[in-house]
Amino acid sequence: xxxxxxxxxxxxxxxxxxxxxxxxxxxxxxxxxxxxxxxxxxxxxxxxxxxxxxxxxxxxxxxxxxxxxxxxxxxxxxxxxxxxxxxxxxxxxxxxxxxxxxxxxxxxxxxxxxxxxxxxxxxxxxxxxxxxxxxxxxxxxxxxxxxxxxxxxxxxxxxxxxxxxxxxxxxxxxxxxxxxxxxxxxxxxxxxxxxxxxxxxxxxxxxxxxxxxxxxxxxxxxxxxxxxxxxxxxxxxxxxxxxxxxxxxxxxxxxxxxxxxxxxxxxxxxxxxxxxxxxxxxxxxxxxxxxxxxxxxxxxxxxxxxxxxxxxxxxxxxxxxxxxxxxxxxxxxxxxxxxxxxxxxxxxxxxxxxxxxxxxxxxxxxxxxxxxxxxxxxxxxxxxxxxxxxxxxxxxxxxxxxxxxxxxxxxxxxxxxxxxxxxxxxxxxxxxxxxx
Numbered sequence: 001x002x003x004x005x006x007x008x009x010x011x012x013x014x015x016x017x018x019x020x021x022x023x024x025x026x027x028x029x030x031x032x033x034x035x036x037x038x039x040x041x042x043x044x045x046x047x048x049x050x051x052x053x054x055x056x057x058x059x060x061x062x063x064x065x066x067x068x069x070x071x072x073x074x075x076x077x078x079x080x081x082x083x084x085x086x087x088x089x090x091x092x093x094x095x096x097x098x099x100x101x102x103x104x105x106x107x108x109x110x111x112x113x114x115x116x117x118x119x120x121x122x123x124x125x126x127x128x129x130x131x132x133x134x135x136x137x138x139x140x141x142x143x144x145x146x147x148x149x150x151x152x153x154x155x156x157x158x159x160x161x162x163x164x165x166x167x168x169x170x171x172x173x174x175x176x177x178x179x180x181x182x183x184x185x186x187x188x189x190x191x192x193x194x195x196x197x198x199x200x201x202x203x204x205x206x207x208x209x210x211x212x213x214x215x216x217x218x219x220x221x222x223x224x225x226x227x228x229x230x231x232x233x234x235x236x237x238x239x240x241x242x243x244x245x246x247x248x249x250x251x252x253x254x255x256x257x258x259x260x261x262x263x264x265x266x267x268x269x270x271x272x273x274x275x276x277x278x279x280x281x282x283x284x285x286x287x288x289x290x291x292x293x294x295x296x297x298x299x300x301x302x303x304x305x306x307x308x309x310x311x312x313x314x315x316x317x318x319x320x321x322x323x324x325x326x327x328x329x330x331x332x333x334x335x336x337x338x339x340x341x342x343x344x345x346x347x348x349x350x351x352x353x354x355x356x357x358x359x360x361x362x363x364x365x366x367x368x369x370x371x372x373x374x375x376x377x378x379x380x381x382x383x384x385x386x387x388x389x390x391x392x393x394x395x396x397x398x399x400x401x402x403x404x405x406x407x408x409x410x411x412x413x414x415x416x417x418x419x420x421x422x423x424x425x426x427x428x429x430x431x432x433x434x435x436x
Contacts, residue, residue, distance in 0.1 A: 026150060026151065026154055029149055029150060029207065030150065030154065030157060030158045030161045031161055032202065032203060032206045032207060033142075033145060033146060033149070033150075033158065033161075033162065033203060033207070034158075034161040034162045034164065034165040035165065035199045035202050035203060036142050036199060036200055036202075036203040037162040037163070037165045037166050037169070038165040038166070038168060038169045038195070038199045039169075039195060039196040039197075039198070039199030039200040040135070040138070040139065040142075040169075040196070040199075040200070041165070041166040041169035041170055041173075042169040042172065042173045042192050042195045042196060042199070043108070043109075043112055043131075043135070043192045043193070043195075043196040044135065045169060045170050045173040045174060045177075046112075046173050046177055046188050046189060046191075046192040047069075047112070047115070047128070047131065047189075047192075048069065048255075049173065049174055049177060050177050050181055050188050050189070051069065051115065051124075051128065052065055052069070053181070054115070054116055054124065054185065055068060055069075055121065055124060058120055058121035058124065059121055064121075066378075068121075068124075068125050068128065069128075070374065070375060070378070071125075071128070071129060071132065072132050072371075072374055073371040073372070073373075073374035073375035074371065074375075075129070075132040075133060075135070075136045075371070076132075076136055076367055076368065076370050076371025076374060077368050077371035077372060077375070078368075078371075079133065079136040079137060079140075080136055080139070080140040080363070080364030080365070080366075080367035080368050080371075081227050081361075081364050081365070081368055082364070083100060083136070083137050083140045083141065083360075083364060084140040084141070084144065084227070084360040084361045084362070084363050084364020084365070084367070085226045085227060085358075085360060085361040085364065086100075086360070087100055087140065087141040087144055087360035088144075088226070088357070088358055088359065088360035088361055094209075095208075095209030095210075096141070096144075096148075096209060096360070097141035097142070097144050097145050097148065097209065097360070098141075098145075098204050098207070098209060100137055100138065100140075100141040101138055101141055101142060101200065101203065101204050102204055103137065104134045104135070104137040104138035104200075105134075105138070105196075105197060105200050105201055105204075107130060107131075107133070107134040108131060108134035108135055108137075108138060108196065108200075109193040109194075109196050109197040109200075110193070111127050111128070111130035111131035111134065112131050112189055112192055112193040112196065113186075113189060113190050113193035113194075114127050115127040115128055115131065115189050116185055116186035116188075116189045116190075117186055136367065138200065139367055140360060140363045140364045140367055141360060141363075142200075142203065143347065143363040143366070143367070144359045144360040144363045145203070145207065145209075146158060146347070146351055147351040147354065147356070147359050148209065148210075148359060149207060149209075152351070152352055152426075153296060154296060155295075155296070155300065155348040155349075155351045155352060156291065156292040156293065156294070156295030156296040156300050156303075156345060156348045157292035157293055157295075157296055158292070158348065159291075159292055159295075159344050159345055159346075159347050159348040160288050160289060160290075160291055160292020160293070160295075160344055161288075161292065162288075162344075162347075163284070163285075163287070163288035163340070163343070163344040164285060164288040164289060166288070167281060167284050167285035167288055168285075169195075170281060170284075171281055173188070173192065174277075176188075176191070177191075177192075226358055226361040227361050227362075227364060227365050227368075230358055230361060230362060230365065231365070234353075234354075234355065234362075235422075236353045236419065236422040236426075237350070237353055237354060237362055237365070239415050239418060239419055239422070240346075240349065240350050240353055240366070240419065241365055241366065241369050242412060242415055243346075243412040243415050243416060243419070244346055244350075244366055244369040244370070245369040245372050245373060246408040246409060246411065246412045247342055247343065247346060247373075247408075247409065247412075248369055248370045248372070248373025248374070248377070249372070249373035249376050249377035249380065249405075249408060250315070250373075250377065250405040250406070250408050250409055251339075251343065251373065251377070252373045252374050252376075252377030252378055253377035253378050253380060253381035253401065253404065253405050254315070254377075254381075254401070254405045256377070256378040256381065256382075257378070257381055257382070257385065257398065257401050258273075258276075258277075258401075259273045259277075260398060261395070261398040261399070261401060262276060262324070264396055264398060265395035265396050265397075265398030265399060266321070266323060266324045266395065266398075267323075267324075268324050272324065275329075276328075276329075276332060279329055279332050279333055279336060280332065280336040282333075282336075283332075283333050283334075283335075283336025283337040283339075283340055284336060284337075284339075284340035284343075285340075286337055286340070287307075287336075287337045287338075287339075287340025287341045287344055288340060288344050290337075290341075291303060291307075291340070291341040291344045291345050292344070292345075292348075294341075295345045295348055299420060299423055299424070300345045300348050300349045300352065300423060301349055301416055301419045301420040301422070301423045302420055303341060303345055304341065304342055304345050304346070304349060304416055304419075305413065305416045305417060305420065306338075307337075307338040307339075307341035307342050307345075308338070308342055308409055308410070308412070308413050308416055309410075309413060310334060310335065310338035311335060311338040311339045311341075311342055311406075311409050312406045312407070312408075312409035312410035312413070313406070313410070314331075314334070314335030314338065314406070315335065315339075315402050315403075315405050315406030315409065316402060316403050316406030316407060316410065317402075317406075318399075318402035318406070319399050319400065319402040319403050321395075321399065322394045322395060322399070323394075342409070347366070349419065349423060350362065350363075350366055352423050352426045353419070353422055353423065353426055377405075380404060381401050381404045381405060384400045384401065384403075384404040385397045385398055385400050385401055385404075387400070388400035
């Protein structure tokens with residue numbers, strides 16, 4: 001039997017947190033953590049898809065509605081930079097991350113349930129902002145639990161499981177929410193609040209964090225400055241943040257305008273856009289199942305590299321489409337799978353690159369790039385559509401969106417090549433146990 005110290009050294013050399021459980025327990029943890037993604041994705045999808053009709057009862061200004069929803073980006077930029085580092089510094093018998101998760105659940109779900117009951121635009125916006133505030137308190141420490149609790153050898157599989165859950169939530173929220181909205185307007189939001197409360201609470205109830213060590217008060221005071229210190233000193237993390245900003249801006253810009261491109265740009269009925277989104281959703285779920293094991297076997301950055309080339313080229317070349325053809329469906333599928341692989345594996349790559357003692361702060365930085373993407377992606381794509389409208393009249397300018405979302409993915413491909421080497425080096429690190 002191995003001595004305790006020998007066992008810890010062996011675990012560290014394998015790239016796993018100290019005290020990491022065996023195979024069956026790792027699989028259980030992968031899916032327990034994935035349940036949290038189900039709740040988060042269900043709630044944010046419901047808000048994005050079904051709050052605009054609610055807001056439309058109070059104002060006819062699409063710009064005002066867009067500004068209210070775009071406020072998510074502000075919360076995503078600033079809150080994680082505070083909450084992530086604080087979760088690194090926190091020491092309680094309940095753990096480092098879970099106190100923040102527990103604190104966020106009640107306001108997040110209550111605000112989500114109330115959002116459709118508000119009597120005017122101002123009160124609805126206030127409830128929505130309360131939801132965003134609590135959502136971005138929950139997400140950074142939730143992300144930090146992954147590298148805290150799981151060995152590096154399953155980071156790809158863990159992100160695959162998480163994105164399967166996200167795909168399930170996306171489909172259920174979009175399909176079921178539309179039906180429920182017709183029955184009773186608050187129904188989708190009340191259901192989403194219930195699902196989110198149960199799913200996000202299960203993560204707290206079914207995980208255990210290591211007993212923390214003593215708090216270093218001097219270090220605690222410096223934690224709020226740690227994101228900027230990390231950006232300066234951690235080259236690999238800095239490179240990843242550049243890539244993730246491009247990926248998130250592409251996703252946000254495409255999500256905002258793809259239906260308008262199909263309906264207004266190509267002149268197709270709504271059922272065609274629904275069919276296209278169904279193909280994309282199926283490709284996303286397939287990517288979630290397949291990419292995790294591929295990443296763990298061949299290297300996460302290598303899989304992202306190949307997928308990025310297909311994803312970026314596929315999006316960029318879509319500018320050539322001037323009218324709809326049924327045979328676009330088999331062309332959309334591989335691009336959707338490639339995009340799903342990039343989005344699925346991105347966090348797994350970050351988990352391999354991040355120093356163990358600053359996982360919360362780095363998770364906060366990565367979520368911040370999501371906020372930047374939420375703000376800049378739709379604005380940039382909208383501007384490109386307006387600028388090129390005179391040159392692309394056959395699609396009312398909407399075809400210009402495809403190079404606008406595809407080129408950023410291709411521009412960061414050389415950075416992904418550098419991260420392949422960085423990932424390989426991370427596999428040899430021995431300082432992989434969680435901070436205490």
